[in-house]
Amino acid sequence: MSTDKKVIIVTGGGSVCRKYIQAARDLGINDQEALDWIGIAATNMNEMFVKEMFAKYVKNVKISKNHNKKISSWRILVGSGIAPGHSTDMDAVLLAKTYKADYVINLTDVEYVYTADPKKDKNAKPLKQLSWAEYKKCIGGEWVPGLHTPFDPVASKLAEKSGLKVVILNAKKLDNLDAFLNGKEFIGSVIGYNNPKK
Numbered sequence: 001m002s003t004d005k006k007v008i009i010v011t012g013g014g015s016v017c018r019k020y021i022q023a024a025r026d027l028g029i030n031d032q033e034a035l036d037w038i039g040i041a042a043t044n045m046n047e048m049f050v051k052e053m054f055a056k057y058v059k060n061v062k063i064s065k066n067h068n069k070k071i072s073s074w075r076i077l078v079g080s081g082i083a084p085g086h087s088t089d090m091d092a093v094l095l096a097k098t099y100k101a102d103y104v105i106n107l108t109d110v111e112y113v114y115t116a117d118p119k120k121d122k123n124a125k126p127l128k129q130l131s132w133a134e135y136k137k138c139i140g141g142e143w144v145p146g147l148h149t150p151f152d153p154v155a156s157k158l159a160e161k162s163g164l165k166v167v168i169l170n171a172k173k174l175d176n177l178d179a180f181l182n183g184k185e186f187i188g189s190v191i192g193y194n195n196p197k198k
Helices: 014-026 032-055 089-097 132-139 151-161 174-181
Strands: 006-011 061-065 076-077 104-110 165-170 189-191
Touching: 006 089, 006 151, 014 032, 032 076, 032 089, 076 089, 089 104, 089 151, 089 165, 104 174, 165 174
Parallel strands: 006 076, 061 076, 104 165
Antiparallel strands: 165 189
């Protein structure tokens, strides 16, 4: 990473988050806000881990506690969940808005957005470019704690309104991320490709 580049990383809760939420449901906890806060705690743990991991090698790694307010003097900024009602996809969109980014990279466990869940439907087809309207038809518009989609519906609405693009990439293929960052051909989906920002 060259010295003039800055990176914002938002940590999700992943499978740990979903396991805790399911365990809470198994105990009869059905309050949506309470389930969200359980998930948020998992994202906060991941945030601290990522912050300390990078701080070992890079100076000036900071944590964002208010995604709507800029902080100064950082090289890597790490964020996580701060409020119920959505996933950390929303936190990524808020930070992208605050720091005037043009797109959000979402590293996930699939290579594309598909017409159906590829883990359940062998006939699911990859979609390399989608408008926000097309994407929202694929996932619906309702948020539930622990929802597992390429990009959550609440965050999608704000991203569309803000003129942001979201790039879906497989988190296990970092060479593919490198290709995207360097303007080379990559494997993934671009949501909002027709949004006004370039």
